[in-house]
Amino acid sequence: MSKFIDDDFLLDTEIARRLFHEYAEDQPIFDYHNHLSPKDIAEHRRFKDLAELWLENDHYKWRAMRANGVDERYITGDAEPYEKFEAWAKVLPHLVGSPLYHWTHLELERYFGINDPLCPENAKLIWDETAELMQGDGFDAVSLL
Secondary structure: OOOOOOOOOOOOOHHHHHHHHHHOOOOOOOOOEEEOHHHHOOOOOOOOOHHHHHHHOOOOHHHHHHHHHHOOHHOOOOOHHHHHHHHHHHHHHHHHHOOOHHHHHHHHHHHHHOOOOOOOOOHHHHHHHHHOOOOOOOHHHHOOO
């Protein structure tokens, strides 16, 4: 079975693949746009789970969840972290083709080595796997940048 996110993700033509792999691939990317709070960065915050990392401060995800009818309790309210993540996993299949869908899966692949599309059926498995990985090095706010 082919990978969902592979080395040619979004490279639809031979010219695009050649330009990227022969010229751009090894170049650094300086893009400090993110949804981490300045306080979290200054304090080298370590994240416990994907709810903390992805959902605490990402107004794009909040807007998508609201647009899909998710109760505010699961967005910025008092729901448990996994409940918030599960709500995101339920919304994500409705976002196929949007940058949020692609960003979610690029982050799962690049930071966690997970290549399965997130959906309600595998949300708990992905939650558990990423939470375990986040206990190791490289998952504080500065390292993630």
